[in-house]
Amino acid sequence: MKKYSITCLMVSVLLLFNSCSTNPVTGKKDVMLMSEEQELALGRESDPQIIAQFGLYDNPAMQRFIQEKGQQMAAISHRSNIKYEFKIVDSPVINAFAVPGGYVYFTRGIMAHFNNEAQFAGVLGHEIGHIAARHSAQQQSKGILAQLGLIVGMVVSPEFAQFGDVASQGLGLLFLKFGRDAERESDQLGVEYSTKIGYDAHQMADFFTTLQRQQEKSGNAPIPDFLSTHPNPGDRYTTVNQLATDWQQKLSLQNPKVNRNNYLKMIDGIIYGEDPKQGFVENNVFYHPELKFQFPIPANWAYQNTPQQVQMAPKDGKAMMFLTLAPGETLEAAAQQLVQKYQLQPIESKKITVNGLPAIAIVADQKPQQQTQQQQQVVRTLTYIIQYGGNNYSMIGASSAENFNSYFQLFSNSMENFRELSDPDKLNRKPERVRIKTISQSATLAQALRANKVPDTKMEELAILNGMKLDDRLDQGTLIKVVEK
Template identity: 55%
Template sequence: MYRLSYHKLLTVTIALLLVWACARNPVTGKREINLMSTEQEIAIGKESHPSVIATMGLYEDKALQAFMDEKGKAMAKISHRPDLPYQFYIVDSPIVNAFAVPGGYVYFTRGILAHFNNEAEFAGVLGHEIGHITAKHAARSQKSQLLSTLALLGGAVLAPQVVGQNIEALQQGLGLLSLKYSRDHESESDKLGVEYSSKIGYDASQMADFFGTLKRISDKSGQAIPQFMSTHPDPGNRFTRVHELAKDYQAKNPASYQVNRDRYLQLINGIIYGEDPKQGFVENGYFYHPELRFQFPVPNSWQSQNSPSQFQMVAKDGKSAMILMLAKGSSLDEAAQNLVKELSLNVLESNKTTINGNPAYVLISRQQQQQQQGQQQDPKTALQIGTWLIQYNNAVYALHGLAASADFNASFGTFKQVAENFRSLTDPDKLNRKPSRVLVKTSPRDGSFREVVSALGMPASRVDEAGILNGLKADDRVARGTLIKIISQ
């Protein structure tokens, strides 16, 4: 009897597995290798959702959430995968961002909602995110994997040279899933955004106009956009392409396409703009947290990023960083044990102390890395961590200082100075700080945008910022009675 060689048998087996793993993509109609079933996609969404909410928090606005649910369900119904259990959420972040997780979970930050200027812009981006789900980009991007990244929230606050190969273990504190798609996938989602938003009655050319806003935000000094732009094609190129796609779609499908500017602006009237002080804010070299009632210094020239679950800051040279987060455990000893176990730490030094009257535990440790056979970790590039566990107001906080071992001693003095100045916040001005909000006003006169917002009380130093928020330039003409967004407390 003829017997296949081991090599031929293996080849045939692999070929059969690939055939069995192939499925028809609902968007492209092509058969392709599919290593993620619909059930797996839904499971990923369910598993990641609690981490997303724990990390970013939900933004409570019943009217805005109802609007998002209504448009999301309408769009899901006409999409290529209407049977998925779609869910739509507004997360409490000032960053201009939107993202989707397999299984039908779609998230918009309050930051991006504040920057839309009509319903059509919103619908275009919503269609783009649903497109990632319907086109199965997660399954098609499995080589890129689902990443839990500290840089997502911080706009690459933690530089790669600091975290290096150690990032995966540090990410356990976040658990936030993001998808890094190819530019082809992003372009495909742009096309789907045009199709889906048009099918529910919106003018998709407005989606293209929003890329102009994204471009201005990214160009503005000191601001960065993480996921939504960093993994996408250049906004300027997308502006042109999406306008062409929208024009072509509308030519083939004549209809009355809606923009609904005024209705959308009234919907976001009063939305929080920028950082919410109750979640913490940086001012004059200090980080203040009014709700948790503590403060500590931020080193000079360090960049920082705050979220509901942690506060991050990084040195200008990218060689050291610090992270504050809530530790797991009701006591210092329990928190230390959990920390060492979860992050696979090799403790080099430890001692108990007090910091401004608060019991504390100091750990100096190095992260243990699983090396491939025959390889050894270079001790100079290994991540070294100085951790101050501080018991304060019935909670234990972990303040981590991170640097490569070769740079740790030079950075330790800064880490120590920050940690030893962790103290109670009692200043009424800081405790009672109110957030800035987007207020929608009616233009009192004809004139340039600069003249109109000045008449509405915006200082000259913030005209450009207000222009980005409104999708207008300083010299653009504004008619009397036009609704304009201003920033106010």
């Protein structure tokens, strides 16, 4: 037995030794259970899922900008040997994230909040830093990365994890998080890389202040990955500023680039907040102008709308509801595929009409997997599959069997009030956009915003968007952001 144990130990040590690889940034050995080829393959698999989840932001000039700057920075990174891709996704959330294998994504929400190219470059360097130091591959090796899609639920209970991609995409965008050491290292790399391509990395520190102000204003709303598991914002600001000074001295960089006006002119017209054509909520009703349907959302439920589905849940996470397209030539075929996909056991099924539209209603149970039966309750579902406009729409409400009766009326109220959208005001709703204005005379930011008819209720929000304080004095000719339809 002792001999067997020693043999096992030797095999384990040998496997561990073989799984070590040299970190491209530090030069030290890291335990890495994922080869570089596996890491690259993971990125290739993740990319289409991320694009399907959010969609690309339709602005060729901005997409070219992120590609050009990204490739320029990747070329001087510690992993210039791999292929990188840089994309702006169509999400209002303020975020940027990287996945294994060289894929970097910025949301249009974060692009709207940058106030110059140097801020953008610092964050770009930070995300490339995660890839260069193989942080996400390390997370995968440690078993911390929960799933390929990199998005987890915010308010949905574990019982609903059985719904797989639906529950795990959840409510809110909570992207892959790294530990504080990894974040510090990526901050250092962000400063190094952005300085090496000529930008002023002090601006990166200033952007962290913008993010911190946004967090304080938003309360518990989903905020950038930068402020979740990251170092103390105040310490981080000081550290990044010092690193920026050190690197500029080290490289003898004179007159580092900021490029404020160029950047602001590029983002002039960028969509700010939700894009109504993709669906929006008003007075607890979800409207989709392009697909021309509407349905009510239960009061006080959180929701998230993506190109793939609309998801809703109460804050306590004891239930969830989502709407998505159901493949199938007929209602019956769509119902059969849905039952198979979620491994449901129908209790009751009947044909109905919903506001004149043909539909099928199903009550079904989804029992926990065998190995987790003791920890998880039976999930009971109410599903309406509704035929409208050449599509089959599935609306699924789920809770524990014990709580199902308490949520049944909320589920059925949303489903039975699915109907055609015909209100011209909702069909023709326009998005808010960031507009760049030139101030005609020296003034404070507050005075400049008021001159552009910004209401008092929006003043602090616009100050954060501009990366300024309301009492900051601005010279004549300064460009500022306002938000207009």
